[in-house]
Amino acid sequence: DAGITQSPRHKVTETGTPVTLRCHQTENHRYMYWYRQDPGHGLRLIHYSYGVKDTDKGEVSDGYSVSRSKTEDFLLTLESATSSQTSVYFCAINPTGTGNTIYFGEGSWLTVV
Amino acid sequence: AQSVTQPDIHITVSEGASLELRCNYSYGATPYLFWYVQSPGQGLQLLLKYFSGDTLVQGIKGFEAEFKRSQSSFNLRKPSVHWSDAAEYFCAVGATGTASKLTFGTGTRLQVTL
Numbered sequence: 001d002a003g004i005t006q007s008p009r010h011k012v013t014e015t016g017t018p019v020t021l022r023c024h025q026t027e028n029h030r031y032m033y034w035y036r037q038d039p040g041h042g043l044r045l046i047h048y049s050y051g052v053k054d055t056d057k058g059e060v061s062d063g064y065s066v067s068r069s070k071t072e073d074f075l076l077t078l079e080s081a082t083s084s085q086t087s088v089y090f091c092a093i094n095p096t097g098t099g100n101t102i103y104f105g106e107g108s109w110l111t112v113v
Numbered sequence: 114a115q116s117v118t119q120p121d122i123h124i125t126v127s128e129g130a131s132l133e134l135r136c137n138y139s140y141g142a143t144p145y146l147f148w149y150v151q152s153p154g155q156g157l158q159l160l161l162k163y164f165s166g167d168t169l170v171q172g173i174k175g176f177e178a179e180f181k182r183s184q185s186s187f188n189l190r191k192p193s194v195h196w197s198d199a200a201e202y203f204c205a206v207g208a209t210g211t212a213s214k215l216t217f218g219t220g221t222r223l224q225v226t227l
Contacts, residue, residue, distance in 0.1 A: 002156075031213055042117075042203060042217035043157075058214065090156060099164055100145040100207040102215060104156040 002103035003027050006091050012111045019078040021108050023091030031094035032074040033058075033102060034066065036087040043090065049074055081112045115140040115206045119218035126194050127226050134189040134221050136178075136204030145207040146187040147215065148178055152200045160202075163187065174198070199225045 005024040013019050023032060031050055035043040035058075045058030047066040055066050063085060067075045078085055091105040116139040126132055138144055145164050149157040161172025168180040178189045187204060201222045205215040 033213075040219055042219040043205075043215075044217070045214055048214060094213040099162075100213040100215070101147070101159065101162055102213050103159065104149075106156045 002093060002105060004091055004093060004103070004105035006089075006105040006108045008108060009106065010109045012113060013081050015082060015112055016080050019081050019110065019112075021076040021089055021091075021110070023074040023076070023105060025072055025074075025093055027093075027095065028071050029093040029095055030071075031102075032068065033092040033094075034064075034074070034076045035090045035092060035104075036060065037090060037107075038087050046076065046089075078110075081110075083112050086110060086112045115144065115208055115216045117204050117206050117216055117218035119202075119204055119221050121221045122219070123222045123224065125224040125226060128196050129193050132189075132191045132194045132198070132223070134202050134204075134223070136187045136189065136218060137185050138187060138204070138206040139185065140206055140208060142208070143182075146178075146180060147205040147207070148172065148176070148187075148189050149203045149205065150174075150200050151203065151220075157203065160189070194223075194225055196225045196227060199223055 007022045033048040034046040037043045044060045049055045049068040065077045089108045092102040094102045118137045147162045148160040151157045163170050163180045201220045203220045204218040207215045
């Protein structure tokens with residue numbers, strides 16, 4: 001158990017609507033990540049954070065924004081959801097002292113119709 | 114930029130048989146290497162990792178992996194597969210000083226026949 005809570009776990013939304021996914025952790029880890037998982041692509045990094053208000057883009061950041069106003073919460077926002085953003089979204093953390101090891105949450109299944 | 118190739122999309126083995134899942138990486142220096150396992154509808158669980166030192170690393174659930182620099186490989190092995198090992202397996206590579214930004218392979222789905 002990585003101590004990560006993702007919400008919502010499942011969501012169906014319409015094209016063009018905004019969507020926010022929340023990742024909550026309770027251990028004050030500095031580094032947090034959002035990945036998306038798609039068949040044939042494995043997991044791809046969307047955005048990551050290295051502290052409060054410190055975020056950076058990953059490999060597939062277009063169409064996504066993030067915010068981290070508190071250490072424990074890392075929010076992923078789809079400003080205007082598209083069908084190509086139908087995916088499983090995973091939050092991850094990098095606990096201090098584990099080197100580059102990251103641990104994943106249980107995932108959020110998002111369907112854009 | 115680093116990259117990972119898992120050449121086998123799907124593998125089927127009989128319960129009790131040995132298993133080897135292939136992983137090849139591309140990175141200019143010594144990488145950090147990982148294997149994760151994912152059961153359907155679940156998140157990813159870390160099986161094992163290699164940072165440095167002994168090139169044969171042991172993980173959970175009886176898995177091991179060997180880092181071979183000359184072949185740019187980090188293959189996952191298990192001497193005797195159990196039906197509960199059926200899952201998808203992901204290899205990942207990370208580089209030092211990159212805030213743990215891992216690059217994942219596309220995964221290998223393991224099916225175990227009884």
